[in-house]
Amino acid sequence: MIELFKRVFVGVLMVGFSGTAIAGSHESVDWSQAIEKTVVLTEFKTEPNNIPLRPGQPYRMRFENAGAFPNCVISEEFFAAIDAAELKMGDEVISHATLEQISVSAAGSELLFVPKKTGAYGFHCNTFHHFVFGMGGVITVTQ
Ligand SMILES: [Cu+2]
Numbered sequence: 001m002i003e004l005f006k007r008v009f010v011g012v013l014m015v016g017f018s019g020t021a022i023a024g025s026h027e028s029v030d031w032s033q034a035i036e037k038t039v040v041l042t043e044f045k046t047e048p049n050n051i052p053l054r055p056g057q058p059y060r061m062r063f064e065n066a067g068a069f070p071n072c073v074i075s076e077e078f079f080a081a082i083d084a085a086e087l088k089m090g091d092e093v094i095s096h097a098t099l100e101q102i103s104v105s106a107a108g109s110e111l112l113f114v115p116k117k118t119g120a121y122g123f124h125c126n127t128f129h130h131f132v133f134g135m136g137g138v139i140t141v142t143q
Contacts, residue, residue, distance in 0.1 A: 026083045026084075026085040026113075026114055029058050029083075029085065029114055030058070031058055031060075031085075031112065033057075033058055034058040034059055034060040034112065035057060035058070035059050035060070036059075036060050036061075036062070037051070037059055037060070037061045037062070038061075038062045038063075038064060039051065039061060039062070039063050039064070039073070040064045040065075040066050041063060041064065041065050041066065041067055041071035041072075041073070041104050041125065041135075042065075042066045042067040042071075043067045043068065043069060043071075043130065043133075043135070044125075044129075044130050044133035044134055044135040045134060045135055046073070046123075046125070046135060046136065046137050048137070049136070049137030049138070050137055050138055050140070051137065051138070051139045051140070052140050052141075052142065053115045053139060053140070053141045054115065054141070054142070054143065055115045055116065055117065055118055055141050055142075055143065056114060056115070056116075057114065057115065058112070058113070058114050059111075059112070059113055059114070059115070060110065060111075060112050061110065061111045061112075061113070062108060062109075062110045063102060063104045063108060063109045063110065063111070064104070064108045065104045065105060065106055065108060069127050069130075070103060070104070070105055070127060071104050071125050071127055071130065071135070072101050072102060072103045072104055072125050072126060072127065073101060073102045073104065073123050073125065074100065074101035074123060074124055074125065074126055075100075075101070075121050075122060075123035075124075075139070076100045077119070077121045077122070078121035078123060078139050079098075079099050079100050079101070081115060081116055081117040081119060081121060081141065082113045082114060082115050082116055083113060083114045083116050084098065084099060084111060084112070084113045085112045085113060085114075086111070086112040087099065087102065087109065087110070087111050087112075088109060088110040088111075089102075089103065089105070089107070089109045090105060090107030090108070090109075091107070101126075115141040117141065118141045118142055118143060119140075119141055120138055120139075120140045120141075121138065121139045121140075121141070122136065122137075122138055123136055123137055123138070123139060124136035
């Protein structure tokens with residue numbers, strides 16, 4: 001039990017959780033309709049770096065790390081504008097995630113979510129010097 005608690009606690013620290021669970025509005029979502037998207041992170045870019053999404057559409061977004069360093073996707077604004085149902089980081093699965101960033105190790109990460117609000121949301125990687133060299137982009141949610 002203590003081991004499990006430690007594992008979950010470390011996972012929570014790694015993804016920068018705010019600690020609040022989202023109310024379960026995504027429980028009625030038909031995830032078989034989820035559109036799959038893949039985002040590949042390397043030094044010092046994110047491919048694609050312009051990601052168009054539709055509000056209300058479920059997505060399964062896979063983050064792959066093809067770089068030599070740990071990379072991440074940080075966007076407090078974007079993660080506040082989605083209903084995140086599940087986050088996988090390697091083998092670890094975290095449900096009902098409220099998050100501000102996703103850490104992407106060599107094992108990759110995957111986020112199941114529905115955009116709630118239209119808008120343009122900038123994101124970046126905070127590994128040392130990565131954003132300075134252009135590691136970031138924009139997620140645009142439009143009707
Ligand atoms: Cu980076």
